Amino acid sequence: MKKKSIVSLFLPAFLLIVFVASAETDPPQKTKMPDNVKAVVDKSCFGCHNTDSRNEDAKEDLDFKKLDKLSTIKKIGTYKKIGEAIEKEEMPPKKFIERYPEKQLTDEEKQILLTWTKKEAETLVKSK
Numbered sequence: 120m121k122k123k124s125i126v127s128l129f130l131p132a133f134l135l136i137v138f139v140a141s142a143e144t145d146p147p148q149k150t151k152m153p154d155n156v157k158a159v160v161d162k163s164c165f166g167c168h169n170t171d172s173r174n175e176d177a178k179e180d181l182d183f184k185k186l187d188k189l190s191t192i193k194k195i196g197t198y199k200k201i202g203e204a205i206e207k208e209e210m211p212p213k214k215f216i217e218r219y220p221e222k223q224l225t226d227e228e229k230q231i232l233l234t235w236t237k238k239e240a241e242t243l244v245k246s247k
């Protein structure tokens with residue numbers, strides 16, 4: 120009886136570790152970024168969110184150059200965050216837009232990014 124209770128205690132923990140470990144080491148899927156999406160990102164996001172950016176906070180949170188190297192789980196999370204940042208109009212930052220009003224996203228550009236992040240995230244979720 121004692122043996123059984125030890126197994127039942129550790130099995131869920133063991134399964135959780137296996138699940139987390141396999142999720143983290145999943146071979147990353149190639150990120151598909153259509154030209155129209157890339158154009159919007161290049162215009163309004165990439166300057167801060169890339170490996171060579173001097174904006175440490177920005178690139179720590181999101182690096183478009185490294186997006187492809189993230190695990191599937193992290194990628195899904197990143198797409199969600201991008202969608203939220205756009206919907207809540209947190210990105211591009213207001214101060215930045217005051218200085219560079221031409222970098223403001225148009226409604227159409229917002230839609231392009233939102234549709235893309237949603238589709239990519241859904242594809243990744245289904246592939247799991």
Ligand code: HEC
Nearest residue numbers: 163164167168174176177180181200201204210211212215
């Ligand atoms: C002027 C620089 C700058 C530009 C341009 C910019 N960002 Fe950011 N971004 C930041 C900084 C700084 C942070 C981290 C601090 C913060 O959350 O305010 C950040 C954080 C984020 C985060 C993480 C938010 C979170 O909740 O963790 C996302 C997602 C993001 N940006 C997406 C975008 C997208 C999409 C664009 C283009 C539409 C964009 N950013 C344009 C500077 C920028």
